[in-house]
Amino acid sequence: MQKISDAASQFERRFSPQHVAANTFNDPADIILFMHIPKTAGMSVGKALQNAFDIFHPVSWENTGKSFRQKTKQALYIRTKEHTGEGPVRQVLMGHFGWGDVMFWKNHELPIKCATIIRDPLARFVSNYRYNCSERHPQHEAFKARFPTLEDYAQQLPNDYQLNLMIGPFYSFDDALEKLSRTYSFIGITEHLGASLDHFRNSHGLAALPEHRENSGENRSEEIPDSVRNLIAEKSHNDMRLHQLIQGFYAAPQDIKI
Incomplete structure (x- = not known):
């Protein structure tokens, strides 16, 4: 029980706006890997990052692994010029890369910061399904043929989708919090996007990070079947705990339950 409390306390000191002092993570030559988890306001965040960093490296979604390696090598080369006058x-890299790509940096003991935005697991899942079914997605017809209903899509959702993208395998929620604290310097949430971006700006010593509302889609309110809600809850137990914990950093003062 004490171990869980220690991990949560460390996590709060690392990520809560109430505990992180201004410029804590400020580095004039840093390279930040901003992981874009699908349907977590990535388009809006990307536009803000382009205005805040000297160089913005977009990672292609069509061949993420190859693009990520190319962009990271380019960013490193640019950094080597720091002492040439x-x-x-x-610099910031942003795209749909995951933990396996981040390990490319960690295995080479390269200085990195990682950052991301998470979202309520059910809302993220539903938004992702609707986007994949819409004409905005180039393969929407094939997607709808494969997953005609929300429940069909929910059946194939990996367990704790967001956490596994962020840190790979973990053996307890405590372990996940400790791994996040070692690897990331910022984790925000879509539901408090403006406040999250303001905290990112303040803690990393960045220029203004205005909130942009883009690609938000329609605010559709049709009922989500209980079967889908139950499936997402069953498969997103730790994602939900993480979201609840971070949401407590931005909501009105309250006891944080994990």
């Missing part, structure tokens, strides 16, 4: 530059 050109001066340091702040």
Whole structure:
């Protein structure tokens, strides 16, 4: 029980706006890997990051692994020029990469910061399904043929989808919190996007990060079947705990339950 409390306390000190001092993670030559978890306001965040960093490296979604390696090598090469008179530059990579890609950096003991935005698991799942079914998605017809209903899509959802993208395998929620605290310098939430971006700006010493509302889609309110709600809850237990914990950092003061 004490171990869980220690992990949660460490996590709060690392990520809560109430505990992180201004410029804690400020580095004029840093390279930040901003992981874009699908349907977590990525388009809006991306536009804000382009305005805040000297160089914005978009990672292609069509061949993420190859694009990620190319962009990281480019960012590292640019960093090597810091002492040639050109001066340091702040760089950010953003895309749909995951923990396996981040390990490319960690295995080479390269200085990195990781950041991301998470979202309520049910809302994220439903938004992702609707987007894949819409004409905005190039393969929407094939997707709808494969997953005609929300429940069909929910059946194939991996367990704790967001956490596994962020940190890979973990053996307890405590372990997940400790791994996040070691690897990330910022985790925000879509539901408090403006406040999250303001905290990112303040803690990392960035220029203004205005909230942009893009690609938000329709605010559709049709009922979600209980079978889908139950499936998402069953498969997203730790994602939900993480979201609840971070939401407590931005909501009105209250006891945080994990």
